[in-house]
Amino acid sequence: MAFNSVNTVQDKVYLHHVIVSVYDKSGLEELITGMLGNCPGVKFYSTGGTYDFIANLLSDRSGAHLVRMTDYTRQPEMKGGLVKTLDWKIYLGLLAEHGDAEHAQDLKKHSAVSFDMVIGNLYDFGKAAAAAQSFETARQHIDIGGPSMLRASAKNFLRVASVCRPELYPFVLEKLQAGKGSLTLEQRAYLAGQTFRNQAAYDLAVADYFAAQDSTFIQNSYTLQ
Numbered sequence: 001m002a003f004n005s006v007n008t009v010q011d012k013v014y015l016h017h018v019i020v021s022v023y024d025k026s027g028l029e030e031l032i033t034g035m036l037g038n039c040p041g042v043k044f045y046s047t048g049g050t051y052d053f054i055a056n057l058l059s060d061r062s063g064a065h066l067v068r069m070t071d072y073t074r075q076p077e078m079k080g081g082l083v084k085t086l087d088w089k090i091y092l093g094l095l096a097e098h099g100d101a102e103h104a105q106d107l108k109k110h111s112a113v114s115f116d117m118v119i120g121n122l123y124d125f126g127k128a129a130a131a132a133q134s135f136e137t138a139r140q141h142i143d144i145g146g147p148s149m150l151r152a153s154a155k156n157f158l159r160v161a162s163v164c165r166p167e168l169y170p171f172v173l174e175k176l177q178a179g180k181g182s183l184t185l186e187q188r189a190y191l192a193g194q195t196f197r198n199q200a201a202y203d204l205a206v207a208d209y210f211a212a213q214d215s216t217f218i219q220n221s222y223t224l225q
Contacts, residue, residue, distance in 0.1 A: 006097050009158045012182040015039040017093070018117040019069075019153075020046045021146060023124075025053055027166040031119070032057055034173040036065065039181040045069050045115070047077070072113075086145055094118070094152040098159045117161040117183075118153040120146045122202050129209045135221035142206055150195050157192035158185070164195040 015035065022028060032054060035042055044054055047069045055062045070077060073087040093115040096103035107114060128141035153162035161183050163172055168191065175187050183191075 004097060004100065006099070006158055008099060009185060010098055011185050012179060013116055013159050013161070013188070014182045015042050015116045015161075015176070017113045017115045018042055018044050018119065019090070019094075019115055019149060020044050020054065020119045021048075021050050021069075021149065022119060022121050023143075023146070024121050024166060025050070027169045028053065028119075029057055031166075031169040031173065035176065036061075038173070038176040043067055045072055086148065090115075090149065091152055094149065094160060095156050097156065115153070115160060117163065118149045119163045120150050121165055122146050122198075125202060125209070126205045129205075135213060135218045138209060143202075147199055147202065151199060154192035154195040154199075157188040159188075161188045162191050162195040164191075164198045168194060 016039075018035070020028075020032075028050075032044070043065055045067045046054055051066070051068055054066055058065055069090075073089050075087050089110055089112045092103075092106055092110060092112045096107055096112075096114055106112070122143045123141045123146075125138075125141050125143070129138040132138040132141075150162050150164050153160040161172070163169070172183075172191075175183055179187075
């Protein structure tokens, strides 16, 4: 398999299409409001409770700035929310590289947009696992879609920003204001590093939980057939 090699990138990337899918909504109102002030034409793509939160915040402005992710992908959500954002159009829009003619052709062919940012945070697995009375309860809190989108956006920091924690919101708003609605390559690289560090800690928490459980606890959590 041949890897794509990118040599020329845009320093400043202006925000037009942003995915928002968060478990912890702390600071989200200030972030969305601030982003609208710095990026007047921005559109947010969202699911579930995050979509409802933003729709309530934007009110009559929702039509111009908010898109339900299932309307964009034309794919339904799996029962229990197990699959909401694992979709070709989403990852095409996250991983397509600037200046690649074939990627641009794929975007056009599938009516996909190039996403400029992912705002996401993950279930607090450590807290959920500590309170879990069964292995199954803890297992249900292993996030799949959120980490996947954040990882994709962080890998493609060449043109996509990844925002993985509410603590980073003030940084993002400060830089967007200074950049008149754009983030630089250096800033996107910083956010990517934060995302990979955050993801590593999350995965380690899950791995440590698996390692700490004895076989009796795991088996007693289920009815074996």
